[in-house]
Amino acid sequence: MAQSAITKQLDSVEEFERQPVPVGKLKSWKSFLGMYAGEHTAGTEFVIGPLFVAHGASANDIVWGLLLGNLLAVLSWAFLTGPIAVKERVTLYYLLEKISGKKLTTVYNLVNALMFCFLAGSMIAVSATAVGIPFGLTMPTLNDWLPNSVGWIVAVVAVGAVTTVVAMFGYNLVSKFANVASPWMILVFLASAVAVLPELGVHSLSEFWARANDTIWTGTPLEGQSQFTFWHIMFFAWFANMAMHIGMADLSILRYAKKWYYGFNSGAGMFVGHYMAWMASGILYALFLKETSFSTEFAPGPVAYRAAGIAGALTVIIAGWTTANPTIYRAGLALQAIRPKWKTWKVTLVVGLITTLASVFPALVMKLLDFVALYGLILMPMGAVIMMDEYIIPRLKLSQKYAETFNKSFNLAAAVAWGVTLLFSIWLNIVFGVEVFFLGLPGWFVAAALYVVTSYFIQKNKTKGGTE
């Protein structure tokens, strides 16, 4: 009886995968504020901030690089994603299907879902470092790629299972959980950093900048880590969520917005989560390095526990959980777009299992910066395709939503834009040594130009309805 009631509730989760969100279901700006603040004050912030320290970013790089990069990210959400989201009011996957056709969208969705699984996996792994504290879990190090103990696997599976069950109940529950946890979580980040400042030699505000330069963000990378500069920090902050803003994945979220400018609400996530929280976690890691004589152990749970006790460890668990939830939800949407008749909760369950499997590997955490940049880069070209289809294609007297208009299951122009852009990026990386953090910007222009030019040649001899 109870089982059937739960199944009924899960089946009733309606997320408007293949229809515009009706007016009555639009959400207020508060909902997005909580969602963004919660989602971007996450478990991964406990990794990214410390990795900046490990990569030898200087205090100036951090303060100014993060400021400019996060500002560019907010503007990307507000002026690129928001207007298209409220105009179309459909998920990224459904819009892409209309433009690129069913076949190409299926490939995109599979890649997208896999990327989201890996990202959510890293968040679950971060949470597991806190779950393992009472059990004396052997924590992974910066050089670990494979699980180092059975205990690690058990901790990760436990966190993954809980995260998956919550995500199965849909966006509303995720949003409510993020709303409740978010204000507390943000304050714990701030509190834990403030409380340890005296142990880093900061006893007054006037001492902060000097210690920031000589003790926290020293400008010297740890052994085996590459050197980060202002440009690394700025581009990383801008493109950390490239898949979501420039890549348009957040069409799926912002389609619920009453106004396009709700995209500015992403500022809550950027300047709290990707500014304050990255700096705070960097401060905690600097203390850890100082106390352990630069140990290679890399475990956010114990680092937060050292600074804020049980509240700190709980923050790591909940921060990872809060972010993994919408990420698993997004991955579920991506897969469901391939088979719309599948129930949302069943798809989410499968996604959760893949995510949990991925999170067993600490490499996801240790190479998080590279992975985050790579995942944005891989998904970005389709965002450029959507932008061009929305604004440039009609100006050239070509037809928007090619696949839908011409009744096609494959849009060669979108495939060329996607594939060639990625090949171009690989070429830049291999031949010129351009790091993954910097490939997104030139890649976007290449994808946009390729889509417009190829669309022109494909469409110039066609008439609507699919005839030559």
Next chain:
Amino acid sequence: MRSLLKILSLIGLLATIIPSFLVFAGVITLDNNKLIMIFGTILWFATAPFWMNKKV
């Protein structure tokens, strides 16, 4: 009842953040800060879900 819950939630948040500044100022120890933060955490999660996300 709703107002009382909100006040308790606010106390929970204040108990989470303020003690850290007292540690910074040298007024309390880091261990005391951790204890007060647990209190604030429990108070927040015991009260906030009952008024957040609820329509008036």
